Amino acid sequence: MPPVLSNLLSSGDEGERGAASYGSDGSYGDKSRSDGDFKFICINNNNNTVVVEEEPLIPPVVDECAEAEDIETCFEENLLPGDFLSLTTALGNGIDVIIERESVTLNSFADICEALDGLTFAQVEDVIRQILSEAGINVFNINLVPCIAQALGIPVPPA
Numbered sequence: 001m002p003p004v005l006s007n008l009l010s011s012g013d014e015g016e017r018g019a020a021s022y023g024s025d026g027s028y029g030d031k032s033r034s035d036g037d038f039k040f041i042c043i044n045n046n047n048n049t050v051v052v053e054e055e056p057l058i059p060p061v062v063d064e065c066a067e068a069e070d071i072e073t074c075f076e077e078n079l080l081p082g083d084f085l086s087l088t089t090a091l092g093n094g095i096d097v098i099i100e101r102e103s104v105t106l107n108s109f110a111d112i113c114e115a116l117d118g119l120t121f122a123q124v125e126d127v128i129r130q131i132l133s134e135a136g137i138n139v140f141n142i143n144l145v146p147c148i149a150q151a152l153g154i155p156v157p158p159a
Contacts, residue, residue, distance in 0.1 A: 065113030067151045072109040074147035083137045090135035097130040099123070106131065113152070121149050121157055 076084050095106045099115055100123075106112050112131065116124050125145045132140060146156045 065110050065117065068108070068110040068113040070151035071113050071116075071148050074144060074151060075109070078141040078144040078147060079137065080139065083135075083139065086137055087131070087135045095131055095134040097127055097134065099127055116148065116152055116154075119154070121145070121154055124149055124152070124154060 075087060079087065091107055091109070091111075097104055097106060097115070099119070104111075104115050106115060116127060119127070128145050128148065129140065132138075149156050
């Protein structure tokens with residue numbers, strides 16, 4: 001072992017039989033030499049199988065009422081700008097309406113959409129009048145209810 005390395009392994013004052021010559025008299029004899037008699041070969045024979053775990057599929061977020069944007073557009077196109085603002089403000093605070101003898105609180109156009117789904121044209125008209133009244137809107141555009149009914153696929157009676 002080179003002197004520099006043997007000094008790292010010992011304090012340097014252990015004489016000829018320091019830590020670097022552990023049990024070997026400092027000589028190797030003929031039985032063990034490291035002059036190329038021994039070769040170490042490492043073979044990776046694991047035959048590993050790579051397992052790829054797929055992430056669970058997250059179902060796409062489905063809008064609870066796909067027609068909500070169409071209903072919002074109907075209100076926006078058939079109300080004065082100030083009235084539309086009053087409606088959106090009132091929705092933010094919650095608008096209470098009665099639908100089929102049950103009180104329902106509406107907080108968004110999606111809520112309106114869900115509440116109107118499956119109703120008749122006359123019921124839709126009644127709920128829209130309640131919504132506008134609760135929002136403090138006194139002007140009723142006759143095109144509003146047919147627009148919303150069409151968005152929901154509710155038959156519009158002839159005029």
